[in-house]
Amino acid sequence: MSKIISLKNVSLDIPIYDGSNISIKKQLLSYATGGRLAMESKVCRVQALKNINIDINKGDRVALLGHNGAGKSTFLKLLSTIYHPTSGTININGEVSTLFEVGLGMDPEMNGIDNIITRGLLYGLKKNQIVAMIPEVVDFTELGEFINFPIRTYSNGMLLRLAFAISTIVKRDILLLDEIIGAGDASFMNKAEARINELVEASDVMVLASHSNEILKKMCNRGLVFRHGEIIFDSNIDESIDFYINHY
Amino acid sequence: MSNYRNDFIMSLKEYQVWSRLGWTDILKKYRRSFIGPFWLTLSTAIYISSIGVIFSEIFNTPMQDYLPYLALGLIFWMFINQCVTEGAEAFINNAHYIKQMPIKLAIFPMQVIWRNFIVLAHNMVIFVFIAILFDINITWYSLWSIVGIIIFSVNVLFLTLSLSCFCARFRDLHQIVLSIMQIAFFATPIMWNKTALLGQRDYVLDYNPFFHFVELFREPLLGGHIALSTVSFVSIFTVFNMIVAAAVYKYSFKKISFWV
Numbered sequence: 142m143s144k145i146i147s148l149k150n151v152s153l154d155i156p157i158y159d160g161s162n163i164s165i166k167k168q169l170l171s172y173a174t175g176g177r178l179a180m181e182s183k184v185c186r187v188q189a190l191k192n193i194n195i196d197i198n199k200g201d202r203v204a205l206l207g208h209n210g211a212g213k214s215t216f217l218k219l220l221s222t223i224y225h226p227t228s229g230t231i232n233i234n235g236e237v238s239t240l241f242e243v244g245l246g247m248d249p250e251m252n253g254i255d256n257i258i259t260r261g262l263l264y265g266l267k268k269n270q271i272v273a274m275i276p277e278v279v280d281f282t283e284l285g286e287f288i289n290f291p292i293r294t295y296s297n298g299m300l301l302r303l304a305f306a307i308s309t310i311v312k313r314d315i316l317l318l319d320e321i322i323g324a325g326d327a328s329f330m331n332k333a334e335a336r337i338n339e340l341v342e343a344s345d346v347m348v349l350a351s352h353s354n355e356i357l358k359k360m361c362n363r364g365l366v367f368r369h370g371e372i373i374f375d376s377n378i379d380e381s382i383d384f385y386i387n388h389y
Numbered sequence: 390m391s392n393y394r395n396d397f398i399m400s401l402k403e404y405q406v407w408s409r410l411g412w413t414d415i416l417k418k419y420r421r422s423f424i425g426p427f428w429l430t431l432s433t434a435i436y437i438s439s440i441g442v443i444f445s446e447i448f449n450t451p452m453q454d455y456l457p458y459l460a461l462g463l464i465f466w467m468f469i470n471q472c473v474t475e476g477a478e479a480f481i482n483n484a485h486y487i488k489q490m491p492i493k494l495a496i497f498p499m500q501v502i503w504r505n506f507i508v509l510a511h512n513m514v515i516f517v518f519i520a521i522l523f524d525i526n527i528t529w530y531s532l533w534s535i536v537g538i539i540i541f542s543v544n545v546l547f548l549t550l551s552l553s554c555f556c557a558r559f560r561d562l563h564q565i566v567l568s569i570m571q572i573a574f575f576a577t578p579i580m581w582n583k584t585a586l587l588g589q590r591d592y593v594l595d596y597n598p599f600f601h602f603v604e605l606f607r608e609p610l611l612g613g614h615i616a617l618s619t620v621s622f623v624s625i626f627t628v629f630n631m632i633v634a635a636a637v638y639k640y641s642f643k644k645i646s647f648w649v
Contacts, residue, residue, distance in 0.1 A: 156647050158558075165559035218646075221491045225643035242489045250417050259413065262406045263492060 145346045146197040151229035153190040189215045191370045204357040205350040206385045207367030213350040235314030243304045253288035260307045281306045316344040393642035400495035407496045411503035453523045461607045462579035468509040476501045476549025480557040484649035498549040537605030547634035554641035557648040
């Protein structure tokens with residue numbers, strides 16, 4: 142088994158910026174007046190992840206379990222290098238693709254094809270690669286002629302199908318998913334599931350955060366239970382879900 | 390693995406991303422209009438001709454001297470101003486991307502500069518008309534103004550890289566940037582002739598980077614020559630600018646996703 146992701150003593154503090162400490166005027170004033178005001182403008186920090194030590198190996202399908210705010214999403218953002226650790230080291234061997242927010246960066250004024258191209262570029266594909274993929278993506282969305290219409294004319298269901306198809310065009314070694322289960326008609330949900338499974342098959346490592354134990358059980362083989370930013374349990378998926386249910 | 394230098398270089402390489410984002414920004418604005426992006430040209434043309442008529446009277450300068458000077462100055466100032474003020478918000482405006490997907494950060498200032506370069510290209514149509522109208526002599530030396538655009542673009546990229554970091558951390562800074570640019574407009578010889586200030590308060594021109602960048606662009610097209618003082622100022626400014634940007638970006642890079 143080869144290590145794909147390895148975290149050593151990783152902690153992450155997230156600074157919380159509010160009213161006064163995002164103002165340069167107040168910052169400068171607090172330097173000038175010193176003392177009490179300076180104390181007030183100190184940035185408050187939330188310890189989002191504490192002392193995480195974990196290795197994720199090839200073939201692991203990892204489920205993240207935990208309450209809201211336990212650190213699941215933050216952990217995913219750390220793996221995807223959106224956040225950088227406050228202390229500790231992270232080693233990632235392989236290219237990462239993420240699926241956190243399906244509708245990200247969709248432009249209502251542009252048509253379906255243009256949206257596919259823009260999103261593909263943002264995911265790091267080259268333009269000719271994307272153009273080659275378009276027929277397959279359009280086929281998946283079942284939008285037909287609508288693909289050439291501005292997407293502001295789409296219904297919610299159509300938007301979801303397009304967004305989902307666009308979000309799943311890249312296949313990479315490491316796949317990070319966060320609450321990807323959306324609404325849609327039943328036949329599309331089956332297709333969506335099949336497509337996700339395809340992506341998972343193609344990846345070396347998959348990490349999934351979800352509140353649906355049923356989905357986690359179906360898709361994962363390893364479970365991590367988070368509490369207050371720490372991993373308190375790490376085992377196979379069935380034991381982890383049992384632990385999670387019994388302790389909460 | 391993912392550090393600030395890597396981010397910058399990879400962003401440059403992903404020119405397909407920022408050029409597309411910049412171009413679709415323009416399309417979005419003018420998609421449902423008949424003449425498309427040439428609305429930009431038209432509104433700038435109206436702006437320039439009205440100011441041209443009024444101020445050539447006020448300054449008592451003949452139109453054929455004043456209008457080309459004003460047109461080039463204003464067109465380039467619009468480029469400068471938009472690059473700086475929009476560039477300063479590059480990270481804040483793209484917070485949704487920065488927080489939701491692994492993405493190169495420096496593509497956002499590049500997007501802003503590319504978008505405004507397209508606007509500049511559209512506005513240059515006005516100068517072509519003026520050049521024909523007033524029979525302005527275009528020589529090989531005029532090509533230096535293209536070099537001027539490139540030198541400014543490189544500089545404004547580093548400048549907005551620092552500014553957008555600061556503006557992401559301190560949200561009221563953008564208002565200050567707007568005010569500074571407003572004052573800079575009046576302190577830069579665009580509406581008025583630079584000779585009017587010669588000999589008195591030279592420092593307004595000598596230490597005004599915007600003046601030197603406008604000169605780099607405007608002088609070659611008006612048949613003048615770029616002064617040695619401008620070349621040396623711009624060289625020193627560029628080096629200084631790059632050092633500051635490298636330091637600021639290095640410090641900020643890993644914190645930007647918390648700031649936005």
